Amino acid sequence: MKKLLITFVCLSYNYLLFAQQYSVSGVVTDENNKPVLGAAVAFLGTNKGTTTNNTGEYTLSTTAGTYTLVAQFLGKKDYSAKITLNSNRRINIKLETAAIEMQEVIKTAEREDSRIKSIAGIEKLTFSELENIPLLMGELDVVNSILLLPGVTNVGEGSSGFNVRGGKIDQNLITLDGSEIFNSSHLLGFFSVFNADVVEDFTLYKGYIPSTYGGRLSSVLDVQTKEGNMQSWSTDLSVGFVSSKFLVQGPVISDKLSVMASGRFAYPTWILRQTEDIDIKTSDARFDDQNIILSYQLGERNRIIGSYYRSFDRFKFSDDFQFEWSNQLIKLEWKSAISDHLFNSLRFNSSEYNNDQLDFDVNYSIANGMDFKSVTDHLVYDGLTNNELKVGFDIKHYDQKPEKRIPRGDSGFTELEIEKDEALLSSIFIDNKWGNNAVNISAGIRYNDYRQLGTNRVLQYEEGQTKSELSIIDTTFIENGPVSQYSNLEPRIGINYFPTPNISIKGSYNRVQQFIHLISNTTSAAPTDLWQVSTTHIKPQEVDSYSFGFSFTGTQKRWQNSFDIFYRDIHNIYDYKDFASLLLNGNLETEIVSGQGRAYGFELMFEKKKGNWQGWIGYTWSKSELKMDNPFPQETINQGEWYASNFDQRHNLSIVMNRDAGKNFYFSFNLIFNTGRPFTGVESSYVINNANVPLFSERNKYRIPHYTRVDVGCGFKSIFKKLDDRLNFSIYNLFSRDNAFSIYYRKPNSTAIIPFSYQLTVLGDSFPAFNYQVSFGK
């Protein structure tokens, strides 16, 4: 027995000796000492590999021996080094920017199976992947880019926001470095607030939404900005037809403190001046935005990033009216690697949105807006094999600015202020990612505690009556505590199963609650829309989202193909009552109705990753419907039956292709087709008390004509040999198709009795654009 024990101990010792695991950890940075997120790090010839986390850290474990450690990342040169592993080691890796040819190789390697590996409904894009695509006014734009993806639509040119899988525009959480954005449009929707020069990458979560995000039902658009160069100064300039921009970056303290500053200015007013129409000639349209980003490296394991963003928009029409809106965002973030496997990110965000509408006739303006502040902490642990655990909290404070009527000059109106609400949303979450060669599982849970603060009065409406100004019977004043309170638990799970390396079968489920709503009585987002936090009478929206699909690629991986089915079941979704009036209304619950929503459909994506021709074909078949079936006729729409939502579009097709025609020249085109969206039509008329009354159809009974558009683009990646420059030329809407933006009704003249229907086309002609970009100092 003793011999047996000795033998067992010896064998165990030998086993332990041979099986002794050593780890290699470190941080992967670029030449500016900026952490590289998502870089692949592996021991060559083994199945030991990982990717860097959001602080650039990686950790690999294996037995003692000699290995070749390699690291790769899109656009960077490969790193490769032989190491002998007989103890735990820390190896920091610096990846240098690759030459063009190398970039292409790595880009292909990185992306060739990204659709296979990703959880259902996650699209991560960088502008370098999109730079050849012809886009409106030649401007690379985050929102215009994602509109080319399956499942993402909008209501046409000139509309703010976007709709994801049949969702409303306020159901998209749009963040810039974590700060929520309440109006993402410039120039009434032709541009977005994101300056492509400072955007590192952006991720659209339209299916699976990790539990680190919350508060919007449909999607998350998470836009991350770059950080300044830590070693050398450089300048980028871009001159365009309608807008120009600049970017300056460099080290304030070499390898310690960098700064990046950029500005963008749009000046379409000079085009307005060319018209004959005096009203348009005296109009004004402009916007500008600026970013400043400071990044400070505090030792090897800490980094502090501060950023500031502001934007301003003005649209003045003759001496009639003027819209102005602005955004101001501040971020302060401390990223730290507490140990080789434990990382923390503590972030403070502030966002301020102001909206002002001035009417020169009555000489007063109406102002409203939103103040947002949040504190977020993410703690990441990746010490377990093939596992990443993330826990954290979000505390968000929404403060609706009072809605004010502000008289100007000799206006006969008095000042008026409608008090608005504020709310505190506290969330904790846990999110875990685990995977091996056969399956990836992302699962998490998020708990929300929502408290409405601010105005401490709750209106009581007469029971058995629809909510209206006339049915208010009493007001309850809340002495202590929140005015209203909601809490919920949100499970999230996404599973990706790989029966073979080239096939994945995916499924996901999310439950999400939305506590803030954009109250609108228009089809497209307008500056008159109002953000409203949940109250006693406006309950949070809730969705259960299901997604199932599969992706496959061939052995050559020339194409990546995916098929996704989705279904969304929404509770407490809001639509406006007939005749809703929103401005200067302190009781918005009287103007809206709540009900159910559902959206379902499937998406097909055929993406070509290799070869001279690259691009994708995306197709979506979907339905987005609402049901407002309430006890009162005033709160019932279309007899309580399901009806198409404003952004229900049955078929969406996008073909995006670009071809490299030699080293320097490229050609590209887009083809977009969308089924016309619904509208409410005038069917007839009748007379009452001598007034002719148009008789409208049931809501959204008809559809505007289908939308079809072809764009082409071409360009040179270099014009002058000594400069790092680029020239792009594009024609948007090549065939000058009159795509309908909307159908509206207007009396053709002052004596007409019945209104006529008209089709409004915002971009009815082809729109050529050029853009010249040049960089100095790179």
Add this chain to the structure above:
Amino acid sequence: MKLTKMKLRQFTYSLFALALLFAGCEDEFFLIEDKTEPQIVITGNVRQAPGKAVVNVNQTSTTGGIPVPVRGACVMLFDNEGNSEELEDEGDGLYLSSGTIVPGVPGNAYHIEVQLVTGNTYRSVPDTMPSYKMEDELSWRQDLETSTSDLGIDIQTETLFTEITSSIPSTDEELFIQWVADEVYQFLPTDFPDPFGSIPPPCYVTQPVGAQTIELFTTISFQGNVYNDPTLFSRPVDDSFLTKHIFSVYQLSMSEQSYTYMNDIKVLTENQGSLFDQPPGLALGNIIPDDPNESAQGFFQALLTDTTRFAVFPDQVRNEFRDPCEYNASRPFGDYPQQCLQCLTVPNSSYTRPSYWLTTN
């Protein structure tokens, strides 16, 4: 909420401006798919005695045109005291009560039943006649009104504005008021010389004023005892002011439900119909078809009414007028407008002189 609508409309203008900027356009649009089904529209009211109850029965046109009158319907009027009366078919979809069998009494509730020759039956939800109304005082002034033409040119027009000052009675009841107005003026045909010296009889033209502008007021949330609107109605000054005009302003005191309905109608009629206007919809009336699968429009109202009148004489208006029918010996007979030869060709004209024509000054 005037600004709201103005703002929303202006936002549409901004889109038009952008459309022009970006080579956009607007074209008339026709619904290709005809999904329209005709609907019955029943409107009408009963007023306090001695007023008669009036009911109009029409059917909407599937082509978007004016409604078609429905004749031969059986229209019954009921009150909450058990009285009932069948209304007389006056033709053109118009049905009138005697005014005596079911008299309009403040505080009583009234409803109608309409049975078409097809057998389809419609009933109105009872509407209660209010017990209170306001006391109106009217005045008028002449001023220039500026409007902007489609080409963007400012046009100034001499206009008569009617100002109303209305006293609110002391009562706990909330009042829901609508004002409607009409005008009557004489139209004098050309007095051609004849051997007998006969003068052709004048026509009296009665027409609504500001029919597409629905003037509403409620005492809910209103602080004060007197309501004033300096521009209740406006009427451009034209050659018709060559003769005396009598303006009648009818105050209609109605139920809350009726007021809500008229408020919806106001939005529908004053809506410019743009994408960013206050959204259109179906005004929920009180006409219920027996067939649950059918839709019907309209409202049968019980109204407490009051009428105030004033006259405007030609010498009170600062314009200079030209009589289009003035006799001129050198003018060929064929050059006179048809209306000057036969004044009944003027729309809404009649030889019948209103009873208040002589007494209103």
